[in-house]
Amino acid sequence: SSHLGALSIFDESASVVVPPPLNSAPPSKMSDVDARIGALEQKLTQTRADYDESLDTIWMLVCAMLVFFMHSGFSLLEAGCVRFKNTQNILAKNLLVVTLGFLCWYIIGYPLAFGVTTAREPNNFAGSNHFAMDGFFDEMTSFRNWFFQGCFCATGGTIVSGAMAERTKLKGFATFTVLMTSIIYPVVIWWGWSGGGWLAYTNEAGEFVSSVGPALKDFAGSGLVHMVGGMGAIVGAIIVGPRTGRWDPSKESDFEGHSIPFCVLGTFFLWFGWYGFNPGSTGTLHDIKTANTAALVAVNTTLSPCISGIVVFYLRARILPPKRLDVGAFCNGILAGLVAITAGCSVVKPWESCIIGLIAGLGYQGGSMLLSRLQIDDVVDAFPVHGVNGLWAIIAAGLFGNPDEGIGGNGVFYGGDQLGVQVVGALAIIAWTATWSICILFPLRRFGLLRLGDHFQEHGADVMEHSPAKAYNEGNDFQRAQV
Helix, strand or coil: CHHHCCCCEEECCCCEEECCCHHHCCHHHHHHHHHHHHHHHHHHHHHHHHHHHHHHHHHHHHHHHHHHHHHHHHHHHHHHHCCHHHHHHHHHHHHHHHHHHHHHHHHHHHHHHHCCCCCCCCCCCCCCCCHHHCCHHHCCCHHHHHHHHHHHHHHHHHHHHHHCCCCECHHHHHHHHHHHHHHHHHHHHHHHHCCEECCEEECCCCCEEECCEECCCCCCCHHHHHHHHHHHHHHHHHHHCCCCCCCCHHHHHHHCCCCHHHHHHHHHHHHHHHHHHCHHHHCCCCCHHHHHHHHHHHHHHHHHHHHHHHHHHHHHHHHCCCCCCCHHHHHHHHHHHHHHHHCCCCCCCHHHHHHHHHHHHHHHHHHHHHHHHHCCCCCCCHHHHHHHHHHHHHHHHHHCCCHHHCCCCCCHHHCCCCHHHHHHHHHHHHHHHHHHHHHHHHHHHHCCCCECCHHHHHHCHHHHHCCCCCCCHHHHHHHHHHC
16 A cells, blocks of 8 residues: 555454545545646647647648659659750740749639638539638648648649640740649649539538549549649640641651650659659548558559559560660650559559559550550650549549448449449549630630740750750750751
């Protein structure tokens, strides 16, 4: 009893130690102890909440920085895919997408995408709150979400820039970028990620549903992000038209990209950034279940591109003419696998991600061949990578994923009913993005604000409108030869 800090009473007849009654302490002291225990419990609860919030914020900021770093990958990849004489021009467009994109996201993009208001029932079409960060200081966690999602927003415009490279005027592209990051992309995000859009919302019974059944499954944005960019890319490539002489058989080698090393480095940068793109989409990381989900997502984000890249590399080397090792195609195959797994990465098993990657490689190759057959000049194969495989990813999330595994799957292969909303959602995204892209780009082309002239294309944008007039000092003689 001495270890309990209590006085003992010795009963001689029984020779036993009897502890004092529990309520023997004065009432005032007991109430003081209760108050202290209550204060400690309250402090512990608050400390736990602060710790969880801090951990979530650190996680989101680190992942957002990885996603932001992806723009260096896009820049390198696109620079490597264009000719020497247009290097600075494509880099300028990448910088423009990020700077204009974040400003548009700040003013109107985020409000349309995530502007939920508690003052009234939100509509299913678009948000209507937090313009220019209004109200953010009332809910400080909004800042981390704004930054993370803003990095995603700029991706859509960057995808389009590569497809339309080497023959698009800067002012026309800038106009499209403003509208892409202000309206086209944000509205789609509201549909699927805001919690109030028609593709994913909570009904009166507390169920997470859509207007056509279960809620859309697009964990990190294969459809909501990449397919939006891919559809903008294909519409842009068609409307702006091919580069002058692109489909002349005698000039085919003249349009090869000037730096395969840039393409490979850009691909690795993008792959690295994807580990912020996909695992970061958990949104939090303060409990073991979410941490395990992030780990599964990282594994699937690794396996799918491995399979897809090897499939494309093998097809180009052994089956498709000229049957040579094509490093550039290997890079795009890897990116196709990354896009394809992004929607379902949290609800499929690793072996399923391998199947998704396998089909992604075939889808990319088929899409690339189709563009060549139709003579659509997509410089970086943005549509086969992001459009075709963005669509495949959305469909795959409706096919794979076993509900019995307890990780959120609802695939039709296991008796689930997910496929219907995936198809409807994909069609809606395609129709919305294509319609807006046509309405923006076609008038720009008609009024001479989109396409560079033949003389301009022949000499290259770097020489014609950039200072200095060359991207590489050591390449002066080579650049003159190219011009």
